Amino acid sequence: MTVPSNRPPLLQLEHLRVEFPSRHGTLTAVDDVSLEIAEGEVLGVVGESGAGKSITGAAIIGLIEPPGRIAGGRVLFEGERIDDLPYEKLRRIRGKRIGTIFQDPLTSLNPLYSIGRQLIETILTHTSLSPREARQRAIDLLSEVGIPSPAQRIDHYPHQFSGGMRQRVVIALALCANPRLVIADEPTTALDVSIQAQIIAVLKKLCREHGTAVMLITHDMGVIAETADRVAVMYAGRVVEVGPLREVVKHPRHPYTVGLMGSIPTLRGSRARLAQIDGSMPRLNRIPPGCAFHPRCPRAFERCEHERPELINDGPSWTSCWLYAPLARTGSDG
Amino acid sequence: MIAFVLRRLLQSISVMLVVGLIAFSLFRFVGDPINNMVGQDTGDKDRAELRQELGLNDAFVVQFARFVGNATKGEFGVSFRQGRKVSTLIAERLPATLELSLTAATLALLVGVPLGVYTGLRRESPLSKLILALSLVGVSLPTFLIGILLILLFSVVLGWLPAFGRGDVVQLGWWSTGFLTRSGLRALVLPAVTLGLFQMTLIIRLVRAEMLEVLRTDYIKFARARGLANRAINFGHALKNTLVPVITITGLQLGSIIAFAIITEQVFQWPGMGLLFIQAVAFVDIPVMAAYLMLVAFVFVVINLIVDLLYYAVDPRLRIDRALAGGHGG
Amino acid sequence: MAEERLAPLPAGAFRAALFRAWDSDICYSFRRSPVTVAAAAATLLIFAGAGFAPWVAPHDPFDLATVSLLDARNPPAWLPGGSWEFPLGTDNLGRDILSTILYGSRVSLVVGFASIIFAMVLGVSLGLVSGYLGGFVDALIMRVAEVQLSFPAILVALLVDGIMRGIVPREYQDQLAEDVLILSIGLSFWVQYARTVRGSTMVEKSKEYVQAARVIGRHPAAIMLRHVLPNVMGPVLVIATINLALAIITEATLSFLGVGVPPTEPSLGTLIRIGNDFLFSGEWWITIFPGLVLVVLVLAVNMLGDWLRDALNPKLR
Numbered sequence: 001m002t003v004p005s006n007r008p009p010l011l012q013l014e015h016l017r018v019e020f021p022s023r024h025g026t027l028t029a030v031d032d033v034s035l036e037i038a039e040g041e042v043l044g045v046v047g048e049s050g051a052g053k054s055i056t057g058a059a060i061i062g063l064i065e066p067p068g069r070i071a072g073g074r075v076l077f078e079g080e081r082i083d084d085l086p087y088e089k090l091r092r093i094r095g096k097r098i099g100t101i102f103q104d105p106l107t108s109l110n111p112l113y114s115i116g117r118q119l120i121e122t123i124l125t126h127t128s129l130s131p132r133e134a135r136q137r138a139i140d141l142l143s144e145v146g147i148p149s150p151a152q153r154i155d156h157y158p159h160q161f162s163g164g165m166r167q168r169v170v171i172a173l174a175l176c177a178n179p180r181l182v183i184a185d186e187p188t189t190a191l192d193v194s195i196q197a198q199i200i201a202v203l204k205k206l207c208r209e210h211g212t213a214v215m216l217i218t219h220d221m222g223v224i225a226e227t228a229d230r231v232a233v234m235y236a237g238r239v240v241e242v243g244p245l246r247e248v249v250k251h252p253r254h255p256y257t258v259g260l261m262g263s264i265p266t267l268r269g270s271r272a273r274l275a276q277i278d279g280s281m282p283r284l285n286r287i288p289p290g291c292a293f294h295p296r297c298p299r300a301f302e303r304c305e306h307e308r309p310e311l312i313n314d315g316p317s318w319t320s321c322w323l324y325a326p327l328a329r330t331g332s333d334g
Numbered sequence: 335m336i337a338f339v340l341r342r343l344l345q346s347i348s349v350m351l352v353v354g355l356i357a358f359s360l361f362r363f364v365g366d367p368i369n370n371m372v373g374q375d376t377g378d379k380d381r382a383e384l385r386q387e388l389g390l391n392d393a394f395v396v397q398f399a400r401f402v403g404n405a406t407k408g409e410f411g412v413s414f415r416q417g418r419k420v421s422t423l424i425a426e427r428l429p430a431t432l433e434l435s436l437t438a439a440t441l442a443l444l445v446g447v448p449l450g451v452y453t454g455l456r457r458e459s460p461l462s463k464l465i466l467a468l469s470l471v472g473v474s475l476p477t478f479l480i481g482i483l484l485i486l487l488f489s490v491v492l493g494w495l496p497a498f499g500r501g502d503v504v505q506l507g508w509w510s511t512g513f514l515t516r517s518g519l520r521a522l523v524l525p526a527v528t529l530g531l532f533q534m535t536l537i538i539r540l541v542r543a544e545m546l547e548v549l550r551t552d553y554i555k556f557a558r559a560r561g562l563a564n565r566a567i568n569f570g571h572a573l574k575n576t577l578v579p580v581i582t583i584t585g586l587q588l589g590s591i592i593a594f595a596i597i598t599e600q601v602f603q604w605p606g607m608g609l610l611f612i613q614a615v616a617f618v619d620i621p622v623m624a625a626y627l628m629l630v631a632f633v634f635v636v637i638n639l640i641v642d643l644l645y646y647a648v649d650p651r652l653r654i655d656r657a658l659a660g661g662h663g664g
Numbered sequence: 665m666a667e668e669r670l671a672p673l674p675a676g677a678f679r680a681a682l683f684r685a686w687d688s689d690i691c692y693s694f695r696r697s698p699v700t701v702a703a704a705a706a707t708l709l710i711f712a713g714a715g716f717a718p719w720v721a722p723h724d725p726f727d728l729a730t731v732s733l734l735d736a737r738n739p740p741a742w743l744p745g746g747s748w749e750f751p752l753g754t755d756n757l758g759r760d761i762l763s764t765i766l767y768g769s770r771v772s773l774v775v776g777f778a779s780i781i782f783a784m785v786l787g788v789s790l791g792l793v794s795g796y797l798g799g800f801v802d803a804l805i806m807r808v809a810e811v812q813l814s815f816p817a818i819l820v821a822l823l824v825d826g827i828m829r830g831i832v833p834r835e836y837q838d839q840l841a842e843d844v845l846i847l848s849i850g851l852s853f854w855v856q857y858a859r860t861v862r863g864s865t866m867v868e869k870s871k872e873y874v875q876a877a878r879v880i881g882r883h884p885a886a887i888m889l890r891h892v893l894p895n896v897m898g899p900v901l902v903i904a905t906i907n908l909a910l911a912i913i914t915e916a917t918l919s920f921l922g923v924g925v926p927p928t929e930p931s932l933g934t935l936i937r938i939g940n941d942f943l944f945s946g947e948w949w950i951t952i953f954p955g956l957v958l959v960v961l962v963l964a965v966n967m968l969g970d971w972l973r974d975a976l977n978p979k980l981r
Contacts, residue, residue, distance in 0.1 A: 063559060095562070099560075104552060108556040112574055125563065157650045474909065474959060594816065612922070615826040618826065
C-alpha cells in the first residue's frame with residue numbers, strides 16, 4: 001500500500017487476525033487486515049455494523065474482551081511491535097501515545113466523579129505536572145474543545161453537560177497527554193445530527209493543530225467525506241478497498257464500495273429510488289468461501305467463488321477484487 | 335435538599351401510620367380483647383361495662399387516634415400473657431437485641447465487603463471460588479441451623495463458648511449492656527456470628543455482582559483506554575460505583591437483622607425482643623405483638639431514611655435530579 | 665377472529681424439537697457444569713425419597729403401634745449401640761430417624777412448593793391487574809408491595825401466622841396449620857412476581873397490537889395475557905427457584921420456632937427442633953441428620969436457581 005511520505009508510517013497493521021472461540025466454532029472477526037496510517041493523517045475506516053471495524057480499533061490498544069484474542073499478524077506503532085507487549089508496557093502507551101474515543105459519551109464518563117477529576121487524573125498519570133499545573137492544563141484543554149466557562153465547569157459532573165458537550169470532554173480526555181494517534185470509534189453516532197458536525201469540527205481542528213493522526217471508525221460516509229484523507233472500506237472482517245478519499249468516493253473499485261457510494265442519498269441530482277445492495281453481510285460463522293462478497297456481487301465470476309482475493313493495486317487505490325487482477329479478465333479462466 | 339428530606343419524612347410517617355393501622359386492627363379484630371382480659375365467669379353486664387370503660391364502643395377512627403396517641407408515648411397496654419406493661423417488657427429486652435444486632439451487622443459489613451470486592455476483582459482465583467462456594471452454602475443454611483452447628487462445635491464439643499443466655503450484664507441507667515463484662519462478650523460471640531453470617535454471605539454476593547457489572551461498563555473501558563493504573567481503576571472508579579447501590583440494599587438488609595434476631599434469640603435463648611415476640615405469637619399476646627410490630631417498623635423507617643440521605647450525599651446525580659432517585663432494582 | 669387450527673405435528677417434528685432442545689444453549693450449559701448436574705441429582709433423590717416415602721421408608725414412624733420407647737435414642741448403625749434396623753438412629757420416642765426424615769421432607773417440600781405456587785399465582789395476578797388497570801388500583805397495590813418489601817419474609821410469615829392463630833378456632837388449628845402456613849409463607853413472597861409482571865404488562869399495554877385489538881373489538885386483556893405471560897415466564901421461573909429455597913427455609917424456621925406445622929406431622933424443621941434438646945446429652949444424630957438433609961435440599965435448589973439464572977441471562981452468554 002502506498003503511503004505518500006518518506007517517513008515510516010505511524011501505525012502499521014500487518015495481516016491482523018482477531019478470533020473469538022465459541023461453542024459454535026471459532027469466529028474470525030478480523031481476518032487478515034493490513035492497514036497503515038501516516039503521521040498526522042486521518043484514515044477513515046468505514047463499513048456496516050459487524051464488519052470488524054471497532055474490533056480492529058480495540059485490537060490496536062489491546063482491549064479485546066476475552067475470550068477474543070489476537071490470533072495472528074502484527075501491530076506496529078512508531079516502528080515497534082506493540083501487540084505482544086506485557087500489560088504494563090501497553091498500559092503506558094494507552095492514553096499517552098494512542099488516545100481513544102468511544103461512541104457513547106454518556107456512558108464513557110464516570111457519573112460519580114467531576115470531569116475535572118477525571119481529566120486531572122489522566123493528566124497526572126501520563127505527565128509529571130503538579131496537581132495545580134494539571135488542573136490548569138485541564139482548564140486549557142476544556143477551552144480548546146470549546147467548553148464555555150471552563151474554570152467553573154471543570155468541577156461539574158457528567159450529567160450536567162449536554163451530549164455534545166460531553167463528547168467534547170471525551171475528546172479532551174483522549175487528547176490530554178498529546179498522543180500521536182487517536183482511535184475514534186463512532187464518535188458521532190450517539191449524537192444529534194446537528195451536533196455531529198460540531199464534534200467533527202472540534203476533532204479535526206485539534207488533530208490538525210497537534211499533528212495527531214486519527215483512525216476514524218464509522219458507518220457514516222458523510223462523516224468520512226468531511227474529515228478523512230484516506231478511506232478503508234471493511235466488509236466481513238476484511239479490507240475490501242483502501243485509497244485516497246477522492247478516489248474511493250468518486251471512483252470506487254470494489255463492487256461493495258460501488259454499492260455503498262451509490263446508496264448514499266444526496267441532495268444534488270435526482271434519483272427515483274435509493275439504490276441498495278441486495279442481501280446482507282454474512283454472519284461471522286457463515287462467511288462464504290472465496291470472496292466474502294461474491295453472493296451479493298452483481299459482477300461475480302467463477303474465480304470469486306473459490307479464491308479469496310488479496311489487496312490488488314489499481315492506481316492510487318488498493319482493492320481486494322478479482323476484477324482488478326492483472327491479466328485475469330473473463331470468468332472462463334480458472 | 336430540604337424538599338427531599340421533607341418528602342421522605344412524610345413518606346416515613348405514612349408508612350408508620352399504615353403499620354399502626356395493621357397493629358391496631360390486630361387489637362380490635364383478632365379475638366375479643368375483653369375475652370383476653372377477663373375470666374370466663376365475668377357476667378355479660380360487667381363485660382359491657384368494661385367495654386364502655388375502655389372506650390371499645392367508640393368510633394373506629396377515635397379508637398385509632400387514641401391508639402396512635404398512646405403509641406407515640408410508648409404506651410401499648412398490658413401483656414396478656416405476663417400481666418405487665420408492654421413498655422416495661424420492651425425496655426427490658428431492647429438492649430439485648432440491639433447489642434446483638436449491631437454486633438452482627440458490623441461483623442457482616444467488615445468481613446463481607448472486602449471479601450465481595452476481592453471475589454469481584456479476582457474472579458478466577460481459587461480463593462474466590464472457595465469463598466463463593468462457601469457463600470452459597472451460607473445462603474442455603476437456615477439461620478437456626480447455623481446456630482445449632484456452632485453450638486455443637488464450640489459449646490458441646492470444644493466447650494469454649496457458652497451456648498445460652500447473655501452472660502453478666504452491667505446496668506447503665508435503664509440500659510443493660512453485655513459489652514463490659516468478659517462473660518457478656520463471650521456469650522455474644524456465637525449469636526452474633528450466627529446472626530451476621532447470613533447477611534455476610536448476602537453482602538459478599540451482592541458486592542461481587544455489582545463489582546462485575548461495574549467492571550463491564552463503558553467508563554471503565556474508557557479508563558483502561560486512557561492508560562490509568564489498575565489500582566486507580568479498581569479502587570478509584572470501580573469501587574466507588576459499586577458501593578453506591580450496595581449502600582441501599584445493605585442498609586435495608588441490616589434493618590432486617592433486627593427481625594432475624596428472632597431466630598437467633600430462640601436458638602441461644604438470648605433474652606431479647608425477638609424471644610418476646612415468639613412467645614407472644616405462640617400465645618396470641620396481642621399487645622406485645624402490636625408493640626413489636628410498631629417498633630420494628632420504626633427501626634426500618636429510620637434506617638431507610640438514613641440510607642436515602644446517604645445515597646443523596648454520595649450520588650451527585652440525585653442532587654440535581656428531582657425526579658425519582660434511581661434506587662437499585664426499581 | 666377465528667382461531668386457526670394447527671395441523672397435528674408429525675412424530676419426526678417432535679423428535680427434532682427434542683434434539684433442538686437438548687442442543688440448545690440452556691441444556692448445553694447444564695451439561696457442561698458438573699456442579700449443576702450434581703445439584704439436580706441430589707434434588708431428584710430427595711424428591712423421590714420424599715414422594716415415595718410410604719413405600720421407601722423402612723418404618724412408619726407415625727404408626728404408634730410399631731413405635732416403642734425401648735428403641736429410643738439409639739445411635740446410628742455404624743456406632744456402638746446402633747443397629748441396621750434403624751440406620752440413622754432413633755429419636756426420643758423411638759421413631760426411626762431415616763423414616764422421619766423421609767416423611768418430614770415430604771411435608772417440607774409440599775409446604776415449600778405450595779406456598780411458592782400460591783405466591784406466584786397471587787403475585788402474577790396482582791401484577792397483571794396492577795399493570796393493566798393502572799391508576800388508583802396500581803398505586804394502591806404497589807404501595808402495599810413497597811411497605812411489605814421492607815419487612816423480611818419471616819416476619820410477615822410470623823405475623824400472618826399469629827393472626828390466623830387468633831382467628832381460627834382452637835379445634836381446627838392443628839388441621840389447618842399446614843394451610844395457614846402455606847398462606848403465610850405465600851403472602852410473604854408475592855411481591856417480586858407482582859412487580860416483574862406489572863413491568864412487562866405495562867410495556868405490552870403500550871404496544872400497538874393492543875390498540876389494534878381494541879379496534880377489532882377483541883378484548884385486549886385476553887390478547888395481552890397471551891403475549892405477556894410467555895414473555896414473563898422466564899423471569900418468573902427464576903424468581904420462583906430462588907424463592908423455593910427461601911420458602912423451604914422459612915417453613916423450617918417457623919417449625920423450628922414452634923409456630924409451623926403441628927408436631928403430629930413434623931417437617932424437617934420440627935425434627936431439628938426436637939433434636940435440639942438432646943444436643944447436650946450427646947445424641948447429636950436426632951438433630952444433625954434432618955439438618956443435613958435440609959441443607960442439601962436447599963443448597964441443591966439454590967444451585968439450580970443460580971444455573972437457571974445464568975442460563976437465561978442473555979448478557980452473560
